[in-house]
Amino acid sequence: GESVGLHLPTLSVQEGDNSIINCAYSNSASDYFIWYKQESGKGPQFIIDIRSNMDKRQGQRVTVLLNKTVKHLSLQIAATQPGDSAVYFCAENIIGGADGLTFGKGTHLIIQP
Amino acid sequence: DSGVTQTPKHLITATGQRVTLRCSPRSGDLSVYWYQQSLDQGLQFLIHYYNGEERAKGNILERFSAQQFPDLHSELNLSSLELGDSALYFCASSADPFSNEQFFGPGTRLTVL
Numbered sequence: 001g002e003s004v005g006l007h008l009p010t011l012s013v014q015e016g017d018n019s020i021i022n023c024a025y026s027n028s029a030s031d032y033f034i035w036y037k038q039e040s041g042k043g044p045q046f047i048i049d050i051r052s053n054m055d056k057r058q059g060q061r062v063t064v065l066l067n068k069t070v071k072h073l074s075l076q077i078a079a080t081q082p083g084d085s086a087v088y089f090c091a092e093n094i095i096g097g098a099d100g101l102t103f104g105k106g107t108h109l110i111i112q113p
Numbered sequence: 114d115s116g117v118t119q120t121p122k123h124l125i126t127a128t129g130q131r132v133t134l135r136c137s138p139r140s141g142d143l144s145v146y147w148y149q150q151s152l153d154q155g156l157q158f159l160i161h162y163y164n165g166e167e168r169a170k171g172n173i174l175e176r177f178s179a180q181q182f183p184d185l186h187s188e189l190n191l192s193s194l195e196l197g198d199s200a201l202y203f204c205a206s207s208a209d210p211f212s213n214e215q216f217f218g219p220g221t222r223l224t225v226l
Contacts, residue, residue, distance in 0.1 A: 043117075044203070097169075100161055103156035104155070
């Protein structure tokens with residue numbers, strides 16, 4: 001079946017640099033996308049979401065970009081901090097649907113001092 | 114803290130046994146979703162309940178079942194356990210059956226020996 005996938009399993013960045021985590025999705029019917037952060041031993045934590053009628057959305061230190069043409073989603077984290085170390089998942093859904101989220105495999109973000 | 118609680122935090126049992134995992138949603142949330150997270154399958158949606166009724170099923174095995182009670186807490190029952198059922202089990206809640214913003218609990222780590 002169709003699923004959300006991630007390009008890289010691990011991303012290592014220097015503290016203070018910007019991080020970019022990528023995600024490819026394949027279900028063209030999906031119109032809602034979310035980024036979650038999962039720290040070790042914890043459940044996924046909502047970071048930011050975007051609907052398909054937008055191509056960019058900004059939060060605090062985070063920006064999500066959506067390119068529907070190539071079915072690509074990215075999460076940009078500005079001025080990466082040690083507390084940003086975690087596994088990041090993108091997830092997709094259909095607005096108005098009752099199904100649960102479809103998650104990608106996850107990218108492990110490692111912050112180097 | 115998401116406001117979603119899950120018990121127990123850890124569970125160790127033997128093959129062939131049956132266990133029950135419990136989830137209390139955020140105050141006011143009527144929807145509960147169950148997910149399984151394993152190393153090989155990632156985060157997968159199992160089942161969704163809204164206000165006591167089943168709304169959608171995902172990749173849930175026939176050996177697994179769930180229910181949501183009048184006080185809105187939910188239980189996930191896993192029976193005839195196999196080694197491959199060892200995983201993290203998360204529940205998430207949302208305000209209504211069409212809310213894509215889901216808040217995850219801390220999870221229950223199940224180990225089947």
